[in-house]
Amino acid sequence: MQSEHKLDDRKMKILQAIIKTYLDTGEPVGSRTISxxxxxxxxxxxxxxxxxxxxxxxYILQPHTSxxxxxxxxxxxxxxxxxxxxxxxxxxxxxxxMLEKADKMEQLLKQVAxxxxxxxxxxxxxxxxxxxxxxxxxxQLSHVDEDQLLxxxxxxGNIVKNKIITVDQELDNExxxxxxxxxxxxxxxxxxxxxxxxxxARLKEQAGIHSGVISDVLDTVANTIKxxxxxxxxxxxxxxxxxxxxxxxxxxxxxIITAFEEKQQLAELVTQTMARDSSDVNKGIRVYIGNxxxxxxxxxxxxxxxxxxxxxxxxxxxxxxxxxxxxxxNVMKTLKTLMVELDEKFHRKE
Amino acid sequence: MQSEHKLDDRKMKILQAIIKTYLDTGEPVGSRTISxxxxxxxxxxxxxxxxxxxxxxxYILQPHTSxxxxxxxxxxxxxxxxxxxxxxxxxxxxxxxMLEKADKMEQLLKQVAxxxxxxxxxxxxxxxxxxxxxxxxxxQLSHVDEDQLLxxxxxxGNIVKNKIITVDQELDNExxxxxxxxxxxxxxxxxxxxxxxxxxARLKEQAGIHSGVISDVLDTVANTIKxxxxxxxxxxxxxxxxxxxxxxxxxxxxxIITAFEEKQQLAELVTQTMARDSSDVNKGIRVYIGNxxxxxxxxxxxxxxxxxxxxxxxxxxxxxxxxxxxxxxNVMKTLKTLMVELDEKFHRKE
DNA sequence: GTTAGCACTCAAAACAATGGAGTGCTAATA
DNA sequence: TATTAGCACTCCATTGTTTTGAGTGCTAAC
Numbered sequence: 001m002q003s004e005h006k007l008d009d010r011k012m013k014i015l016q017a018i019i020k021t022y023l024d025t026g027e028p029v030g031s032r033t034i035s036x037x038x039x040x041x042x043x044x045x046x047x048x049x050x051x052x053x054x055x056x057x058x059y060i061l062q063p064h065t066s067x068x069x070x071x072x073x074x075x076x077x078x079x080x081x082x083x084x085x086x087x088x089x090x091x092x093x094x095x096x097x098m099l100e101k102a103d104k105m106e107q108l109l110k111q112v113a114x115x116x117x118x119x120x121x122x123x124x125x126x127x128x129x130x131x132x133x134x135x136x137x138x139x140q141l142s143h144v145d146e147d148q149l150l151x152x153x154x155x156x157g158n159i160v161k162n163k164i165i166t167v168d169q170e171l172d173n174e175x176x177x178x179x180x181x182x183x184x185x186x187x188x189x190x191x192x193x194x195x196x197x198x199x200x201a202r203l204k205e206q207a208g209i210h211s212g213v214i215s216d217v218l219d220t221v222a223n224t225i226k227x228x229x230x231x232x233x234x235x236x237x238x239x240x241x242x243x244x245x246x247x248x249x250x251x252x253x254x255x256i257i258t259a260f261e262e263k264q265q266l267a268e269l270v271t272q273t274m275a276r277d278s279s280d281v282n283k284g285i286r287v288y289i290g291n292x293x294x295x296x297x298x299x300x301x302x303x304x305x306x307x308x309x310x311x312x313x314x315x316x317x318x319x320x321x322x323x324x325x326x327x328x329x330n331v332m333k334t335l336k337t338l339m340v341e342l343d344e345k346f347h348r349k350e
Numbered sequence: 351m352q353s354e355h356k357l358d359d360r361k362m363k364i365l366q367a368i369i370k371t372y373l374d375t376g377e378p379v380g381s382r383t384i385s386x387x388x389x390x391x392x393x394x395x396x397x398x399x400x401x402x403x404x405x406x407x408x409y410i411l412q413p414h415t416s417x418x419x420x421x422x423x424x425x426x427x428x429x430x431x432x433x434x435x436x437x438x439x440x441x442x443x444x445x446x447x448m449l450e451k452a453d454k455m456e457q458l459l460k461q462v463a464x465x466x467x468x469x470x471x472x473x474x475x476x477x478x479x480x481x482x483x484x485x486x487x488x489x490q491l492s493h494v495d496e497d498q499l500l501x502x503x504x505x506x507g508n509i510v511k512n513k514i515i516t517v518d519q520e521l522d523n524e525x526x527x528x529x530x531x532x533x534x535x536x537x538x539x540x541x542x543x544x545x546x547x548x549x550x551a552r553l554k555e556q557a558g559i560h561s562g563v564i565s566d567v568l569d570t571v572a573n574t575i576k577x578x579x580x581x582x583x584x585x586x587x588x589x590x591x592x593x594x595x596x597x598x599x600x601x602x603x604x605x606i607i608t609a610f611e612e613k614q615q616l617a618e619l620v621t622q623t624m625a626r627d628s629s630d631v632n633k634g635i636r637v638y639i640g641n642x643x644x645x646x647x648x649x650x651x652x653x654x655x656x657x658x659x660x661x662x663x664x665x666x667x668x669x670x671x672x673x674x675x676x677x678x679x680n681v682m683k684t685l686k687t688l689m690v691e692l693d694e695k696f697h698r699k700e
Numbered sequence: 701g702t703t704a705g706c707a708c709t710c711a712a713a714a715c716a717a718t719g720g721a722g723t724g725c726t727a728a729t730a
Numbered sequence: 731t732a733t734t735a736g737c738a739c740t741c742c743a744t745t746g747t748t749t750t751g752a753g754t755g756c757t758a759a760c
Contacts, residue, residue, distance in 0.1 A: 030722050043734050048723070066722050066740045138494045144487060144504050152502050152512070154494050162502070162510040238611050239604040250598055254589040257607060261588050380753050393703050398754070416709045416753050 007057075007078075013040060014050050015059055019071045019079050023325045026245065028068030073290040073324070076302070080287045080328055105129075110234050112318070116338070117237025120331055122322035123260065127270045128232040129308075129316035131155060135191050136221065139183045141165075141176055141213070149176075151217050156313075163220040165213060175210065182206055183217065195221070231270065233263045244323040247300060255297035256321070265295045270317040273305045284308075285335055290324060302326045306335040308342050357407075357428075363390060364400050365409055369421045369429050373675045376595065378418030423640045423674070426652070430637045430678050455479075460584050462668070466688070467587025470681055472672035473610065477620045478582040479658075479666035481506060485541050486571065489533045491515075491526055491563070499526075501567050513570040515563060525560065532556055533567065545571070581620065583613045594673040597650060605647035606671070615645045620667040623655045634658075635685055640674060652676045656685040658692050 007015065017038045021029045031047040034040075051069055054060045059075035062068075071079070109126050116124040138154040149165040171179075186203055187195065200218060204211035238260045241247045247256065259265045272294055273286055284307035293303045298321065305319045318338070320331050357365065367388050371379045381397040384390075401419055404410050409425035412418075421429070459476050466474040488504040499515040521529075536553055537545065550568060554561035588610045591597045597606065609615045622644055623636055634657035643653045648671065655669045668688070670681050 028722090032722075044722090045724095045734055045736090046732085049733090052724085062723090064741070065724095066742075068722065138492070138500070140490075140492055140502075142488070142490050142502070144508070148508070150488070150502065150504060150510065152492070152500070154500060158494070158498070158514050160500065160512040160514070162512065164508050164510070235611060239608050242600050242604050248600055250592050253603065254592045258589045260611075261585060378753090382753075394753090395703055395705090395755095396701085399702090402755080412754090414710065415755095417711080418753065 007059075010040070010042075011050055011054060013038070014047060015054055015071075015075060016079065016082075018051075018054075018060060018069055019075060022070055023327055026323075026325055028063055028070050030068035033068070071324070073292075076289045076324055076328075077292075080289065083328055083332060084285075084287075106232070106234075109232075109316075110236070112338070113234050113236035116318070116320065116334070117240060120320060120322075120327075120334060121237075121240050121243060122320045122326065122331070123235065123238045123240050123256075125233055125235045125260070125266050125319045125321070127267070127316045127318075128234075129310050129314045130231050131159065131314050135189055136187050137189075139180070139187060139217065139221075141180055141183070141217070143171075143173075143176065146170060149213065151220055153217075153221055161220060163216070165216045167213060169209075171210065171213075179207060179210060179213065183214075187221075231267060233266050233270065235260050235263075235266075240322070244325075246325075247323055252300055256301065259295060259297040265297065266319070269293060269295055269303065269305070269319065273317050273319075274307055274315055284339070285332055287328065287332075300324065302328075304328070304331050304335060306339055308339055310342075357409075360390070361400055361404060363388070364397060365404055365421075365425060366429065366432075368401075368404075368410060368419060369425060372420055373677055376673075376675055378413055378420050380418035383418070421675070423642075426639045426674055426678075430639070433679055433682060434635075434637075456582070456584075459582075459666075460586070462688070463584050463586035466668070466670065466684070467590060470670060470672075470677075470684060471587075471590050471593060472670045472676065472681070473585065473588045473590050473606075475583055475585045475610070475616050475669045475671070477617070477666045477668075478584075479660050479664045480581050481509065481664050485539055486537050487539075489530070489537060489567065489571075491530055491533070491567070493521075493523075493526065496520060499563065501570055503567075503571055511570060513566070515566045517563060519559075521560065521563075529557060529560060529563065533564075537571075581617055583616050583620065585610050585613075585616075590672070594675075596675075597673055602650055606651065609645060609647045615647065616669070619643060619645055619653065619655070619669065623667050623669075624657055624665055634689070635682055637678065637682075650674065652678075654678070654681050654685060656689055658689055660692075 014034060017034050017040075018029050021033060021037070031044040031051060034047045035042055035044040051060065054075075055062065055069065058072055059078065060069040061072050063070060105128070109128060113124045113126045116126075135156045136153070137156055137158075138152075140152045142150045142152070144150045144164070147167055147170065149167055149171070151163045151165055153161045153163075155161075182203065186199070195218070200214075203218075204214050207214045238257055241253060241256055247253060269288075276286070284305075286305045288303040288305070290302065291299050293301070295303070300323070301321050302324045303319055303321050304326070305317055307315055307317050309315050318335065320326075320335070322331075364384060367384050367390075368379050371383060371387070381394040381401060384397045385392055385394040401410065404425075405412065405419065408422055409428065410419040411422045413420065455478070459478060463474045463476045466476075485506045486503070487506055487508075488502075490502045492500045492502070494500045494514070497517055497520065499517055499521070501513045501515055503511045503513075505511075532553065536549070545568070550564075553568075554564050557564045588607055591603060591606055597603060619638075626636070634655075636655045638653040638655070640652065641649050643651070645653070650673070651671050652674045653669055653671050654676070655667055657665055657667050659665050668685065670676075670685070672681075
């Protein structure tokens with residue numbers, strides 16, 4: 001890590017030119033190209049000298065002698081940071097996001113992923129929103145069979161969970177009513193942290209011989225609250241990676257696609273991303289270049305993530321995965337726009 | 351379609367040898383190989399003659415002159431049908447299927463898919479079980495907010511669905527109780543077909559000003575009953591296709607993987623498979639070779655499916671997708687064994 | 701009916717030649 | 731002193747050529 005990233009203006013411009021060109025072509029870029037296609041008016045020789053410097057500083061590298069240069073991870077990083085700093089970009093209209101008539105959340109998420117994938121030509125993922133400060137809103141036990149109860153649990157944000165509980169001794173309606181009362185009066189408005197052992201003991205005591213049911217219910221509550229348990233991840237456009245030769249060889253493709261199928265690693269990425277503060281200036285947009293992402297298999301990729309918020313505390317993550325030579329500028333802009341869209345869609349009170 | 355598939359014994363043996371060898375190597379197989387590695391004791395020249403015949407009959411083909419032969423779809427078909435006929439194979443133990451402690455159905459399904467994928471080295475899919483004769487078991491409306499109701503619907507087989515319903519005018523507890531009574535008494539035990547327009551009209555009439563709620567509930571019921579709506583498909587080992595060069599070129603890989611990601615087409619395959627009778631001798635095992643499968647993108651693959659049954663009427667499908675030169679024998683045996691496992695696991699009453 | 705043998709075919713592998721993009725260095729220039 | 735022109739050099743990618751070997755079909759002999 002060079003701490004001195006005091007690149008002079010010209011080096012900066014050249015680096016930028018190299019990266020932009022490389023993003024476009026995917027081919028190593030040579031001095032002559034830069035000399036010709038920038039308004040710097042420098043000869044290729046001069047560029048060459050500067051390039052040698054940039055290489056020494058670690059911003060670019062040469063696949064082999066007598067090839068042009070390509071950006072290093074460090075180079076990309078500088079470039080991306082620079083983009084980040086640029087004052088709020090004019091938010092361009094995203095034309096017809098087609099989000100309109102999606103009724104079920106799941107479908108909407110899938111749709112967003114798909115739209116993003118086709119618009120950007122990268123692989124995308126989106127995580128279902130999870131609550132990070134869940135409170136119980138409502139609990140209900142009902143008979144559904146002689147020996148089976150149905151427990152329905154509703155959390156803040158109307159997240160609903162069910163569990164079928166099998167009981168040994170049959171409960172009459174009155175007992176059930178009592179249990180319901182007990183549960184609701186004790187637990188409503190509680191968060192996971194607030195339901196401690198003492199409370200549980202007290203509940204069980206009051207439930208008497210039916211304490212087993214209480215246990216089952218509390219288990220379900222615990223499960224409902226647990227985050228990643230519940231986090232679904234939808235992906236789309238995985239095969240877009242075939243558009244980028246540097247990712248299409250069997251080995252890389254295999255690794256990336258496996259990561260997309262297993263989803264375990266993506267979930268980690270999401271969790272990690274959301275753990276960090278996400279309410280910063282950039283609408284929670286993050287860029288992981290190469291090894292910066294905590295996903296083993298994506299060392300040859302870049303990942304751009306954005307955190308969306310449906311309502312206070314209900315958050316999810318959108319991610320775009322592509323080659324390092326990703327069109328960062330466009331991707332970031334698109335994500336930013338999408339965030340705004342979603343904000344508007346959800347924050348004007350449903 | 352040659353209707354006369356009266357292959358004499360020798361031709362049959364040769365064909366079988368060709369297919370088996372090809373399954374192994376993936377390379378076109380020549381006359382000399384067959385001559386040497388079978389106990390037929392025939393010279394390569396003889397084999398060549400026979401091969402020419404087999405080619406005329408459409409069972410094998412030549413990628414180009416002076417290459418060996420590979421099985422045609424028709425050849426595979428004959429081979430597979432033959433395997434099917436073989437008397438019930440000894441069901442070998444599947445060692446440690448690890449099914450033991452999977453509690454949630456979803457996890458179990460995923461696990462099965464994974465186990466299959468790693469065991470067979472092919473891509474696998476498994477559909478969640480769906481009921482094909484759904485009956486309503488229980489309905490309940492509850493207050494969860496001032497202006498929101500929660501509808502819980504339980505079907506036969508304890509499939510639970512929820513829906514949050516927003517109401518204009520607040521309902522008092524008494525009304526809610528009445529509605530619940532009304533719904534349960536009228537609908538319990540009903541199947542989708544039995545809930546007809548007349549019934550709906552009668553219900554609405556009895557509900558009076560709250561008929562809007564009834565509509566919403568019925569909508570949810572309809573949704574719950576609708577099959578594919580609810581069918582989840584889990585996949586595993588998609589990248590196994592990279593193990594087979596004939597499927598790993600960018601184009602094929604892209605198509606197959608897309609099919610696996612989108613799942614739409616897989617769902618169709620499942621639906622179609624289940625539609626056919628599935629209680630035949632072969633434990634509902636089907637083989638689709640090349641274009642036989644209704645999945646556009648898999649014309650270069652073979653698909654082996656098996657239908658499992660958790661309890662009366664609750665069925666799902668397992669599928670294995672691989673190259674045409676799939677190890678049919680092993681795959682079919684494995685699936686058959688797995689079916690037996692699942693049967694045992696679920697049919698001894700949970 | 702089976703086989704040995706031979707001429708022929710063709711894809712894949714090995715090899716050779718060419719071209720061109722790009723570099724580093726040096727010496728001349730402003 | 732910073733820039734540039736120019737040149738020799740490197741090396742990959744491309745293309746073309748040759749070689750090799752597996753495999754075939756056919757014919758004639760067994």
